[in-house]
Amino acid sequence: MVTADKKSLSEQDIRTRYITPAIRNGGWNFATQVREEVNITRGQVLVQGAKARRGTRKFADYVLYYKPNLPLAVVEAKDNNHDIGDGMQQALEYAAMLDAPFVFSSNGDGFLIHDRTHTSAKIERELGLDEFPSPAILWERYCAWKGLDADQKRLITQDYYVDSSGKVPRYYQIAAINRMVEAIAKGQDRILLVMATGTGKTYTAFQIIWRLWKAGTKKRILFLADRNILVDQTRTNDFKPFGTAMTKIQNRSVDKSYEVYLALYQAVTGEEEWKDIYRQFSPDFFDLVVVDECHRGSAAEDSAWREVLDYFASATQIGMTATPKETKYISNIHYFGEPVYTYSLKQGIEDGFLAPFRVIRVDLDKDLEGWRPEPGQRDRYGNEIEDREFNLTDYDRSLVLERRTEVVAGRVAAFLRATNPYDKTIVFCENINHAERMRQGLVNALPEFVAKSHRYVMRITGDSVDGKAELDNFIMPESRYPVIATTSRLLGTGVDVQTCKLIVIDRRIASMTEFKQIIGRGTRINEDFGKNYFTIMDFRRATEHFSDPEWDGPPLPDEEFEPGHVPTTRDTEQDRPKGKRYVVHDVEVGVVAERVQYYGADGRLITESLKDYTRRAVAKQYASLDEFLTSWTGAERKMAVVQELEDRGVLFEALAEEVGGEFDPFDLICHVAFDRPPLSRRERAERVKKASYFARYGEQARAVLDAILEKYADEGLADVESMEVLRVDPISRIGTPVEIVNGIFGGKERYLAAIRRLETCLYGAEC
Incomplete structure (x- = not known):
């Protein structure tokens, strides 16, 4: 075919006529080794007011695998009006996400290859259409680059588990699994994996264990989780394929005939009978110990956790966490080493695997101004109130303002009525007493829904037998009740409430680790039940943590806890306030200010005005009004221009609310970004x-x-x-x-x- 004809072909035609045959002629099996148009991400959920839509997915034209668990190469295609290397930068991004060392770009004339394994030679060079390398060639280069021997190759090529539905790990899970397996293959015995809440840590752990177990590298495995419900969920869900080879340690007498053991690690923290249990195993019984939520203090040198880890010191030990802890007193990085792989909340939201959020910040007058009693003033129970100024750090601890609880409950009720009164909601309170008072406040604020079921609002705390009995129902998407759970710490971590759409924060959160865990309760997406994003209603200025550079950064310094005071997730009498507590029933509390903030395209909470934010976002795309008008006029579909701007972070519905008036996106952009008077629709x-x-x-x-x-x-x-x-x-x-x-x-x-x-x-x- 002559060049002129090739120039007229579409990208798809170029792929079909030139690129696909070249790859096939290189010896690649399209049935087992090549996937086309591979969706790497799902497309970020973009929140517009009370609505949400998916942004653009990232997909690779071709991904080449040595085996299904080992992506080796990415190939990006362009039509023949592009240069041969025009797809390279895009392909490099996808290859970095997939952990693939070989990257190709083609326009149908040949290939430009980027070879990460050739660090001392030419990294990029051109190849003819008849020179596409075979699987054997790329695999040989890969193994030489990694320095793999025969035993290591056998382990690294062990397949992951695929169930009858055909479910396979997501791209970042495959990368995490491969990094962990490779580290173990090379003899690393203390390994840390960091994955944001909701990204499938347990499923990833299962796949790691499965490959090690199937390859015969690790024959006896201990998996430790921090909640009984999580141990049970792990056993019946992600770990189910282990079948009869798996058991849960539930009593003091252990059966040593199993290969995979699951245990609740709360029992580890200082219980003498647990020592009898784990010492029934010889120190070298387990080949592998996997520690879920290892930021809990497992790495503290004087913790009971460490005693168990030290007892099984000969085993390879994997720590998994969403929030690595690096403090003056505790360092899981010091114990496990730097993370082998990290997948952050920001990346998860950007990829569309995690739900974004909006924040409703509510400021109350007594929170901002403080409150001081009149001389000799007594509380509800006749106690003379200490003469000093009380503030946000005192409320619901040393001082209870009952009207404050009523205002918070009323504001939550108003929000639910305006959105959906049956949206699953978690209200985080200061302590058990506060959680009970908040339950009462919400019952009184939402009487018509409580009348339909007394389980509409439940206090789910560690001391409440009835509340804890409802935990499974609260978690299950199919179960309507309970709708609202008030808690202090019990639901702060580990509990998978997929359909939680509202998180209310009415407790002080000084620890970034705790803050991340609480926010993580809402980050799961469940589209079957309409859960694409969630709302955070903040009454304690906790969301100021979003402006901290460490919010989505590396492990952070956190000196909230003194030595020997390792934070616990158990919601017990420890959460009851110590010392005298005054209860005041006749002090009015009002809302001073309320504002809505959105999660921006840059992964940060938008704290400036939406007008200023929009000007900056539009300026990145259009340098002038004329440039915008040219694009708008020339677009066959105007909504394509709107969606592109939404992908870049412009929040049209929220902007319309701030500007006021019934303006469409065209007028909003012309007015806000370029100061042109708008016309209403x-x-x-x-x-x-x-x-x-x-x-x-x-x-x-x-x-x-x-x-x-x-x-x-x-x-x-x-x-x-x-x-x-x-x-x-x-x-x-x-x-x-x-x-x-x-x-x-x-x-x-x-x-x-x-x-x-x-x-x-x-x-x-x-x-």
Whole structure:
């Protein structure tokens, strides 16, 4: 084929005619070793007001695997109007995510290869279409680069587990599994894995253990978790494939005939009978010990955890955590070493595997101003109140302002009524007493829902038998009740509430580790139940942690806890305030300010005005008003421009609320970013009606276009460009979509042309 013909081919044609045959001729099996159009990410969830949509997914044109668990290469294709290396930078990004060392870019003329294994030679060079390297060549280079011997190769090529549904690990899970297995293959015996809450640490741990167990490298494994429910969930869900080879340690008499042991590690912390249990095993019984949530103090040298880890010192030990702890007193990095792999909350949200959030910050007058009693003032129970100023650090500990609890409960109730009263909600309180008072406050604030079920609001704390009995129901997406859980610490970590849509913070959170764990309760996505994002309602200024550089950074200094005071997740009498506590019932408390903040495209909470934020976001895309107008006018679909700006972080619905008025995205951008006076949607629609635009159409066509114009004025641009608008009353009364498009407009092309003319009239100087 001549060059001129190749230039006219689409990217897909270039792939089909040139790139795919070249890869196949290199010896790659497309059934087992090559995947095309591989979705690496799911597309970030973009929150717009109370709505959410998915951003653009990242996908690779080709991913080449030596085996399913070992991605070796990424190939990015472009049409022949591009240079051979134009896809390289994009491919390098994808290869870095996949941990693939070989990267190719092609326009159909040949290949540009980027070879990370050639550190002392030419990293990038061109290859002809007939020179694409075989699997054997790339695998040999990979093994030489990694320095793998025969035994290490056998372990590294051990497949992961695939269930009957065909579920396979996500890209970052594969990378984490491979890094961990490789580290163990090379003899590393203390290994740390950092993965954000909700990204599948337990599933990843299972796949690591499975490969080591199947390869015969590790024959007896101990898995320690921090909650009984997590041990049970692990056993029945992710670890189920181990079948009869697995057991849970539940009593003092242990059966040593199993290969995989699961245990609750709370029993480890100082219980004498546990020592009898673990000492029933010889120190070399286990080949592998996996420690879930290892930031809990397992690495503190004087902790009971360390006693167990030291007892099984000959075993390879893996620590897993969402929040690595690096303090003056505790260092899991000192014990386990630097993380072999890290997958952060920010990355998880950006990839679309974790839910983003918005923050409603509520400031109360007594929180900002403090409160001081009158001389000799007594509380509800006749106690004379200490004469000093009380502030946010005292409330619900040494001082209870009952009206404050009522205001918080009332604000939460108002939010749920305005959104969905059956959205799963966790309210974090200072202590058990506060959690009980908050339960009462919410019962009184939402009486119509409590009347339908007394389990609508439950206090789920460590001392409440009834509350803890409802924990499974609260966690299960299919279970309506309980809807609201008040707690202090019990739900702060480890509990997987997939459908939690509202997290209320009414407790002081000085520790970044604790803050991350609490936020992690909402980060899971469950699209089957409409959970794409969540809301944080903050009454204690806890969300100021989002402005801390360490929020999504490396392990952080945290000196909240003194030596010997390792934070516990158990919600017990320790959470009851010590000393005298005054209860005041007649002090009014009011809301001073309330503002909504959103999660920005840069992974930070937007704290500036949305107008300023939008100006900066738009300026990165369009240097001038003329540039924006040219792009808008030239776009066949205006919503494509809107969605691109949304992908870059512009929050149109929230911006519209701040600006005020019924403006569509075009006017919001022109006004906010370029200071041009805006027109409302209604004003634009009326301008079209006054023009001669409709004169060229027949009566029925005019009726359709007039109805679409009304939809635009009422609801916005998306309705103009969607064919679904034809199914909505009053347009649906004119005819079916097929009847309207074909019978009234004479075909789809003519209908779309009419819509484009309508948009030209809407946004042009004249029709």
